[in-house]
Amino acid sequence: MCAIFLIIFIFPLVTYLYAFQFEPKSLSITWTDIKNSNIPEGFQGVKxxxxxxxxxxxxxSHKQQQMLVDQINELKPDIVVFTGDLIDKFGEYASERKDSQTILSQIHAPLGKYAVFGNHDRGGGGGYLYKQYMEEVGFTVLVNETKKIKANNGDYITISxxxxxxxxxxxxxxxxxxLREKDFNILLVHEPDVIEKVLAYPVDFQLSGHSHGGQVQLPFIGPIITTSLANQYVEGLYSIQGKMKPLQLYVNRGIGTTRMPFRFFSKPELSVFSLKN
Structure with a gap:
């Protein structure tokens, strides 16, 4: 009788509290070496x-935001990239936007901070606000453009x-x-499944988000719901053969939540990449 009570009442309650209170406030840090012969000497070990x-x-909360930024800075990155969906409803939360901006401005990266639009940044009134908002905190927002990142010795990589x-x-x-085949070329794009449109070009490393890792996963089953343009590539590192050279794709599980404030077996994630020749 006691076992039945635990199964029917206690287990669902504990699961709910974990998914609502604990996991969304936790943070997983994943470390990956990106090995590529096109990475120049000046970028060996760049993080x-x-x-x-x-x-x-x-x-x-702003407390969570501050903890996130503190954790990013503790990792001592050379480059920071944000792959979209900053604020759930950009046209709302005007006062919170300002405080969030102050916190984001504290991120340090000597070789630059780069960002792209996500669908939530384009929607909800964000299309006219997001780019300036991010530029004011030191990010370069790449909208269909490519920049060179240069090392002290003159070597460079590209980021699009x-x-x-x-x-x-x-x-x-x-x-x-x-893009030149001999260069090491990074691409930021919010939705991972668009990689099929990228394979014709000499991109070495695509960084994406959007999927939330499914946000809710079940053991042995995986994500129970995926989203448009994040159905095939949901989380982690993928290696894909492009038409000109191999391409690596990393899909970050994201930090926050959308639609429902739950996460289950899909922890918020910071991804750390070390470049190696």
């Missing part, structure tokens, strides 16, 4: 930290960013057609 899908709002594929106006050919 990139990716965060994504913060969905700042009522379910993500595509506009959001759901609500923006991405221009794949215009953005990627001038």
């Amino acid at each position: 990139i930290v990716q965060f994504s899908d913060t969905h700042f709002g009522p379910h993500f 960013g595509l506009d959001d594929f759901l609500l923006g106006k991405p221009k794949v050919q215009q953005t990627l057609q001038h």
